[in-house]
Amino acid sequence: KAGVTQTPRYLIKTRGQQVTLSCSPISGHRSVSWYQQTPGQGLQFLFEYFSETQRNKGNFPGRFSGRQFSNSRSEMNVSTLELGDSALYLCASSLFIKGNTDTQYFGPGTRLTVL
Amino acid sequence: KQEVTQIPAALSVPEGENLVLNCSFTDSAIYNLQWFRQDPGKGLTSLLLIQSSQREQTSGRLNASLDKSSGRSTLYIAASQPGDSATYLCASDQTGANNLFFGTGTRLTVIP
Numbered sequence: 001k002a003g004v005t006q007t008p009r010y011l012i013k014t015r016g017q018q019v020t021l022s023c024s025p026i027s028g029h030r031s032v033s034w035y036q037q038t039p040g041q042g043l044q045f046l047f048e049y050f051s052e053t054q055r056n057k058g059n060f061p062g063r064f065s066g067r068q069f070s071n072s073r074s075e076m077n078v079s080t081l082e083l084g085d086s087a088l089y090l091c092a093s094s095l096f097i098k099g100n101t102d103t104q105y106f107g108p109g110t111r112l113t114v115l
Numbered sequence: 116k117q118e119v120t121q122i123p124a125a126l127s128v129p130e131g132e133n134l135v136l137n138c139s140f141t142d143s144a145i146y147n148l149q150w151f152r153q154d155p156g157k158g159l160t161s162l163l164l165i166q167s168s169q170r171e172q173t174s175g176r177l178n179a180s181l182d183k184s185s186g187r188s189t190l191y192i193a194a195s196q197p198g199d200s201a202t203y204l205c206a207s208d209q210t211g212a213n214n215l216f217f218g219t220g221t222r223l224t225v226i227p
Contacts, residue, residue, distance in 0.1 A: 004158075033213045043204065043217035056214045090158055094213055103149075104213055106158035 002026065004093050004107035012113045018079040021110045025072050025093030032074040033104065034066060037088040046089075049074055050096060078112075086114045117142045117207055121218035128195055129226050136190040136221045138205035143183045146211040150179050150190050152201040153220070159204065163190070195225045 005024045013019050025032050034046040045058040049068035066076040072093070078085055088111050092104040118141045128134050138148070147166050151159040163172045163179040165188070171180040178191040188205055202222045206215040 031213050033215075035215075035217075042219045043206075043215075045214050045216070048213050050212075056210070056212055058214070092159075092213070096213065102211070102213060103161050103164055104215070105161065106151075108158045 004091060004105050006089075006091050006107040006110050008110060009108065010111045010113075012115065013081050014115050015081055015083060017081050018077065019081060019112060020075055020077050021089055021091075021112070023074045023076075023091030023093075023107060025074070025091075026105055029093035029095055029105070030072050031094045031096035031102070032068055032072065033092045033094075034074070034076050035090045035092065036060075037090060037109070038086070043090070046076065081114045083114050085112065087112060117145075117209055117216040119205060119207055119216050119218035121203075121205060121221050123221060124219065125222040125224075127224040127226060130195060130197060132195050132225075133191070133193050134195055134223070136192070136203050136205075136223070138188040138190070138218055140186045140188075140207050140216075142207075142209065143186050144209065145183065146208045148179075148181050148188050149206045149208065149215065150177075150188075151204045151206065153204060154201050162203075192223075195223075197225045197227050199223060200225050 031050045033048040037043045048056040068074045088109045090109045092106045094102040094104045149164045150162040165181040176193040202220045204220045206217045
Protein backbone atom coordinates (compact mmCIF):
# COMPACT_ATOMS: atom_id res chain seq x y z
CA LYS A 1 0.00 0.00 0.00
CA ALA A 2 1.46 3.35 -1.00
CA GLY A 3 2.23 5.78 1.80
CA VAL A 4 1.35 9.43 2.11
CA THR A 5 2.83 11.42 -0.74
CA GLN A 6 3.55 15.13 -0.80
CA THR A 7 4.44 17.30 -3.74
CA PRO A 8 6.60 19.10 -4.36
CA ARG A 9 9.35 17.94 -2.01
CA TYR A 10 11.27 21.19 -2.22
CA LEU A 11 10.16 24.69 -3.06
CA ILE A 12 11.85 28.08 -3.16
CA LYS A 13 9.72 31.21 -3.24
CA THR A 14 10.23 34.91 -2.61
CA ARG A 15 8.46 37.12 -0.11
CA GLY A 16 4.99 38.18 -1.18
CA GLN A 17 4.39 35.20 -3.44
CA GLN A 18 1.87 32.48 -2.76
CA VAL A 19 2.37 28.73 -2.73
CA THR A 20 0.22 25.60 -2.94
CA LEU A 21 1.32 22.28 -1.45
CA SER A 22 -0.32 18.97 -2.21
CA CYS A 23 -0.89 15.85 -0.13
CA SER A 24 -2.23 12.48 -1.27
CA PRO A 25 -3.29 10.33 1.69
CA ILE A 26 -3.07 6.58 1.98
CA SER A 27 -5.85 4.95 0.01
CA GLY A 28 -9.00 4.74 2.13
CA HIS A 29 -7.89 7.37 4.63
CA ARG A 30 -10.35 10.20 4.99
CA SER A 31 -8.69 12.45 7.53
CA VAL A 32 -5.79 14.68 6.50
CA SER A 33 -3.88 16.92 8.90
CA TRP A 34 -1.21 19.51 8.15
CA TYR A 35 1.68 20.53 10.38
CA GLN A 36 4.45 23.10 10.18
CA GLN A 37 7.89 22.22 11.54
CA THR A 38 10.51 24.88 12.24
CA PRO A 39 13.67 24.80 14.37
CA GLY A 40 12.32 27.51 16.65
CA GLN A 41 8.70 26.45 17.15
CA GLY A 42 8.91 22.73 16.53
CA LEU A 43 5.90 20.92 15.11
CA GLN A 44 2.69 22.92 15.11
CA PHE A 45 -0.77 21.89 13.98
CA LEU A 46 -2.18 23.88 11.06
CA PHE A 47 -5.54 22.27 10.25
CA GLU A 48 -7.34 18.99 9.76
CA TYR A 49 -9.86 17.95 7.11
CA PHE A 50 -12.31 15.11 7.10
CA SER A 51 -14.75 14.43 4.27
CA GLU A 52 -13.94 17.77 2.65
CA THR A 53 -14.70 19.72 5.85
CA GLN A 54 -12.21 21.55 8.02
CA ARG A 55 -12.80 20.26 11.53
CA ASN A 56 -9.93 21.86 13.40
CA LYS A 57 -7.64 24.80 12.87
CA GLY A 58 -4.47 25.74 14.68
CA ASN A 59 -3.31 29.18 15.69
CA PHE A 60 -2.07 30.44 12.33
CA PRO A 61 -2.99 33.60 10.42
CA GLY A 62 -5.58 33.58 7.67
CA ARG A 63 -2.82 33.52 5.05
CA PHE A 64 -2.73 29.78 5.67
CA SER A 65 -5.66 27.94 4.15
CA GLY A 66 -6.45 24.50 2.89
CA ARG A 67 -9.02 22.30 1.30
CA GLN A 68 -9.80 18.67 0.74
CA PHE A 69 -11.22 17.09 -2.38
CA SER A 70 -13.75 14.30 -2.72
CA ASN A 71 -10.94 11.76 -3.23
CA SER A 72 -9.44 12.88 0.13
CA ARG A 73 -6.45 14.57 -1.48
CA SER A 74 -5.67 17.83 0.23
CA GLU A 75 -3.95 21.06 -0.62
CA MET A 76 -2.72 23.86 1.57
CA ASN A 77 -2.11 27.38 0.38
CA VAL A 78 -0.01 30.12 1.87
CA SER A 79 -0.52 33.61 0.48
CA THR A 80 1.74 36.65 0.81
CA LEU A 81 4.72 34.58 1.92
CA GLU A 82 6.94 35.85 4.73
CA LEU A 83 10.49 34.81 5.61
CA GLY A 84 9.13 33.12 8.74
CA ASP A 85 7.05 30.75 6.63
CA SER A 86 10.21 28.86 5.72
CA ALA A 87 9.63 25.43 7.18
CA LEU A 88 9.02 21.76 6.60
CA TYR A 89 5.32 21.22 5.97
CA LEU A 90 4.11 17.78 6.91
CA CYS A 91 0.88 16.10 5.96
CA ALA A 92 -0.58 13.15 7.84
CA SER A 93 -3.49 10.88 7.04
CA SER A 94 -5.58 8.50 9.10
CA LEU A 95 -8.66 6.34 8.74
CA PHE A 96 -10.58 8.02 11.52
CA ILE A 97 -13.27 5.52 12.32
CA LYS A 98 -15.40 7.30 14.89
CA GLY A 99 -14.85 6.08 18.40
CA ASN A 100 -11.55 4.42 17.62
CA THR A 101 -8.22 5.99 18.43
CA ASP A 102 -6.34 6.63 15.27
CA THR A 103 -2.73 6.36 14.13
CA GLN A 104 -1.56 9.11 11.84
CA TYR A 105 0.76 8.30 8.97
CA PHE A 106 3.04 11.11 7.89
CA GLY A 107 4.38 11.99 4.48
CA PRO A 108 8.01 13.02 3.85
CA GLY A 109 7.13 16.71 3.88
CA THR A 110 7.61 19.68 1.61
CA ARG A 111 10.59 21.88 2.42
CA LEU A 112 9.60 25.50 1.70
CA THR A 113 12.27 28.18 1.60
CA VAL A 114 11.18 31.82 1.38
CA LEU A 115 13.85 34.29 0.19
CA LYS B 116 -3.31 25.37 25.77
CA GLN B 117 -1.50 22.05 26.06
CA GLU B 118 2.26 22.28 26.52
CA VAL B 119 4.41 19.22 25.93
CA THR B 120 8.00 19.07 27.14
CA GLN B 121 10.67 16.48 26.45
CA ILE B 122 13.80 16.05 28.48
CA PRO B 123 16.62 15.63 27.66
CA ALA B 124 16.88 17.47 24.36
CA ALA B 125 19.74 15.19 23.31
CA LEU B 126 21.10 11.88 24.51
CA SER B 127 24.09 9.75 23.50
CA VAL B 128 24.39 6.15 24.65
CA PRO B 129 26.61 3.19 23.75
CA GLU B 130 25.07 0.37 21.75
CA GLY B 131 23.27 -2.21 23.87
CA GLU B 132 22.26 0.14 26.63
CA ASN B 133 18.67 0.42 27.84
CA LEU B 134 17.33 3.98 27.94
CA VAL B 135 14.30 6.05 28.89
CA LEU B 136 12.97 9.13 27.17
CA ASN B 137 10.68 11.45 29.09
CA CYS B 138 7.63 13.44 28.05
CA SER B 139 5.51 15.69 30.26
CA PHE B 140 2.29 17.53 29.46
CA THR B 141 0.36 20.22 31.28
CA ASP B 142 -3.25 19.23 30.49
CA SER B 143 -4.11 15.72 31.62
CA ALA B 144 -7.41 15.67 29.69
CA ILE B 145 -5.93 13.86 26.74
CA TYR B 146 -7.53 11.47 24.28
CA ASN B 147 -4.30 9.63 23.58
CA LEU B 148 -0.52 10.03 23.75
CA GLN B 149 1.65 9.07 20.80
CA TRP B 150 5.35 8.53 20.25
CA PHE B 151 7.02 9.11 16.87
CA ARG B 152 10.52 8.96 15.52
CA GLN B 153 11.88 11.31 12.88
CA ASP B 154 14.96 10.58 10.83
CA PRO B 155 16.89 13.55 9.39
CA GLY B 156 15.10 15.15 6.47
CA LYS B 157 12.20 12.76 6.67
CA GLY B 158 8.66 12.62 7.95
CA LEU B 159 7.47 11.05 11.18
CA THR B 160 7.01 7.36 11.83
CA SER B 161 4.45 6.31 14.43
CA LEU B 162 5.93 4.07 17.12
CA LEU B 163 3.32 3.63 19.81
CA LEU B 164 -0.09 5.05 20.66
CA ILE B 165 -1.50 4.88 24.20
CA GLN B 166 -5.16 5.55 24.68
CA SER B 167 -6.17 7.61 27.69
CA SER B 168 -7.62 4.53 29.38
CA GLN B 169 -4.38 2.55 29.00
CA ARG B 170 -1.23 2.59 31.12
CA GLU B 171 1.27 1.23 28.60
CA GLN B 172 1.88 -0.16 25.15
CA THR B 173 4.66 -2.38 23.86
CA SER B 174 6.12 -3.02 20.44
CA GLY B 175 9.25 -5.11 20.16
CA ARG B 176 12.04 -3.41 22.09
CA LEU B 177 9.87 -0.36 22.78
CA ASN B 178 7.60 0.19 25.75
CA ALA B 179 5.65 3.38 26.38
CA SER B 180 3.88 4.20 29.62
CA LEU B 181 1.31 6.85 30.44
CA ASP B 182 0.49 8.43 33.80
CA LYS B 183 -2.22 10.99 33.18
CA SER B 184 -2.49 12.07 36.80
CA SER B 185 1.11 13.24 36.84
CA GLY B 186 1.11 14.39 33.21
CA ARG B 187 3.94 12.12 32.21
CA SER B 188 4.82 9.51 29.62
CA THR B 189 8.02 7.57 29.13
CA LEU B 190 9.43 5.65 26.19
CA TYR B 191 11.70 2.78 27.16
CA ILE B 192 14.07 1.41 24.52
CA ALA B 193 15.74 -1.89 25.34
CA ALA B 194 19.10 -3.00 24.00
CA SER B 195 19.62 0.11 21.88
CA GLN B 196 21.07 -0.20 18.37
CA PRO B 197 22.73 2.33 16.05
CA GLY B 198 19.60 2.17 13.87
CA ASP B 199 17.63 3.64 16.78
CA SER B 200 19.46 6.95 16.27
CA ALA B 201 16.80 9.52 15.45
CA THR B 202 14.74 12.27 17.03
CA TYR B 203 11.92 10.97 19.19
CA LEU B 204 8.78 13.05 19.58
CA CYS B 205 5.82 12.62 21.85
CA ALA B 206 2.46 14.19 21.07
CA SER B 207 -0.86 14.46 22.84
CA ASP B 208 -4.21 14.36 21.15
CA GLN B 209 -6.73 16.33 23.17
CA THR B 210 -9.89 15.57 21.23
CA GLY B 211 -9.36 12.45 19.15
CA ALA B 212 -9.71 14.58 16.03
CA ASN B 213 -6.10 14.28 14.87
CA ASN B 214 -4.99 17.59 16.31
CA LEU B 215 -1.66 16.77 17.93
CA PHE B 216 0.40 18.89 20.32
CA PHE B 217 4.04 17.89 19.90
CA GLY B 218 6.96 18.05 22.27
CA THR B 219 10.28 19.49 21.12
CA GLY B 220 11.84 16.06 20.80
CA THR B 221 14.84 14.15 22.11
CA ARG B 222 17.69 13.57 19.66
CA LEU B 223 19.08 10.11 20.36
CA THR B 224 22.48 8.94 19.18
CA VAL B 225 23.45 5.31 19.72
CA ILE B 226 27.20 4.87 19.43
CA PRO B 227 28.43 1.56 17.95
